[in-house]
Amino acid sequence: MIDLHGYGPRLAEGALITIELGILSLILAVILGLLTASAKMSRSWPLRRLATLYTTIIRGVPDLVLMMLLFFGGQIGINMFTDWLYTQFDVDIFINVNEFVAGVITIGLIFGAYMGETFRGAFLAVDSGQIEAGRAYGMTHWLVFRRIRFPQMMRHALPGLSNNWMVLLKTTALVSVIGLSDMVRVAAEASKATREPFTFMIIVAAIYLLIASVSEWGFARLQKRYDIGYGEAD
Amino acid sequence: MEALMNWLEAQLADNSIFTLQTLSYYGQGLTTTVQLVFLSLIIGLVMAVPLAIGRGSKKAWLRLPIFFYCYVFRGTPLLVQLYLIYYGVVFVEGIQESWLWVILEKPFVPALIAFTLNTAAYTTEIFRGAIKATPKGEIEAARAYGMSRGLMMRRIVLPSAFRRALPAYGNEVIFMLHASAIASVVTIMDLTGAARFVYARFYAPFDAFLFVAAIYLCLTFAILYLFRYLEKRLLAHLKPASG
């Protein structure tokens, strides 16, 4: 058996953090993505501009730089605000951005921009006749969205969604650089302490591959579900 | 030049962070980033062509190892690959006594190896897709002319596959530029390394990271426009006739 020098439990905890971080940021990214896609398709030009600015900046700057900016800078920004509260009103509040929250927010923010593109393409792919038909039935805006646009949009969005999730999963590794004890950081610490980088890094690589394979299988099942009603030839 | 420097110095006079010294760190960082990204892309590209052809081979002994290589390098974080190579090479038996150590000792080459292997894996898949998308008729026509497999690849399949791969490859180039930021983790003073240095020295995260973000943004746009230009030139024949 492989000797983990007692790092086994911490490595497992790290893997759990990686998964939690991945899933929470995916949820945030999907919400931001839907908002961005709606903003880009909206009739109001300031909204469209704002959404374009957001996606352009996010997609033009490295993840790691954004993460450091938000993690180190975000904390100082909040400090300025709480210090101002203290000097102005003598109110001493304590807002703590921990590494995990910062990680979720940054990764969610980054992938929200990519998701926005995915969702926009998918929404546009939904036949407008379907929406008109829904309206003709007297459905409200929200009902049309829930019953017609969303389910049909998902069929087109799933491949992009799955792709983004795979990239997002690998991006979580960067949080180890800002100090969150995900599995990459645990493995890096263990490699340094035991001088056995191969053992730990290969285990971590294998866990990533495992997560990726499981999610690939999951997405394939979802795709099947959303493809109901469409022929194989499509 | 002298006058320019004096002017610059005067402009920076009442600024404690962006001095000539820190700007020169950013300058060197820019050079390092560009070198690292450019070299890894070029070598990765050269590797990817035969790999992509081999990936579609009918011989399992050739196809499967390439598939496995792509699967592993595309499925794991680049950071893990970088750690593995940077810290891993040290533990290869006898390497410190060999001539190889002279180049592996510096962090640049281990990082270059990691980046190259990574981008080669992605590029292989991009080319694989482009080769697969070759219209059947073109291949049949080439066969009918009696072309050998090698000649067909060279004359018919690859030239059109390269063009088809161009948009996806443009994304890969931008992806590599952004991924290169992690080089700073193994002490390389690339652009991000320079920003981290300035941040740590002056506790000024906004100045340090916003400045570097702006540089990356400019680089991204430059790449974007380069590829848009190339697409226009090389893919002109694919445009709708009316346009």
Place this chain on the structure above:
Amino acid sequence: MKIQKILSLGVLGAAMIAGSANAEIRDIRIGVDVPYEPMEYRTPDGELTGFDIELGNALCAEIGIQCEWVVQGWDGIIPGLQARKYDAIMSSMTINEQRREQVLFSDPYITPPSAWFAPADAEIGTPSDETLEGMTIGVQRGTLQDNYVTDMYGDVADVNRYATADDMVLDMDSGRLDAVFLDFPIGKSTLLDSEAGDYKVVGEKITEPKEYFGEGFGIAFRQRDEELAQAFNEALATLKDNGTYEEIYAEYFGE
């Protein structure tokens, strides 16, 4: 009606918090970056220990408060203080002017020199522009050693900056670094006394110029917490008088 209720609750809460801030010194949390042996590190079973930890605990006991240690990477240690993740930093932090703009320092509690370390078989003369030319030097990013080496030798030598002292020692072991510049006690315990390799001190121990090396290590507080700093200064003076300081010092730096 509802809004009024929330508002009054908020004001009440604010008054309570503000009230408690001005009262007695409360229990505090102290930020520390580990490992930095022998100043702060973990025993194999995960317990925090080291000179800073023991002295810090003794100071808290003297003041009569409970202190909790919070581990924080060096990169974010001052922002973390300002963000109230903890109320003080006791982590081998040298008092200097740049940091004084950000934090309030206690009196220095120890003044260790910095020193150059290199492999035992390396042939390096007393560090200077000539002897260090073309060498690769390791420092911890954002430390006073980083500032000193960058300004003095940045033009002639390659400076590799590390996030932790650990990473630096590993690269020294694997032969990637020709020399490192460190706080002397840390270099002594992680390099000279370690089993990983043979190392030596090169040249004199360095404490000048004061512009870089400051007055020694201090405990950092938020600038407005003057009472807290005062309490620690008084406690430090007491411990030095009654011999407790001596005892802890001997435990970590004695022969």
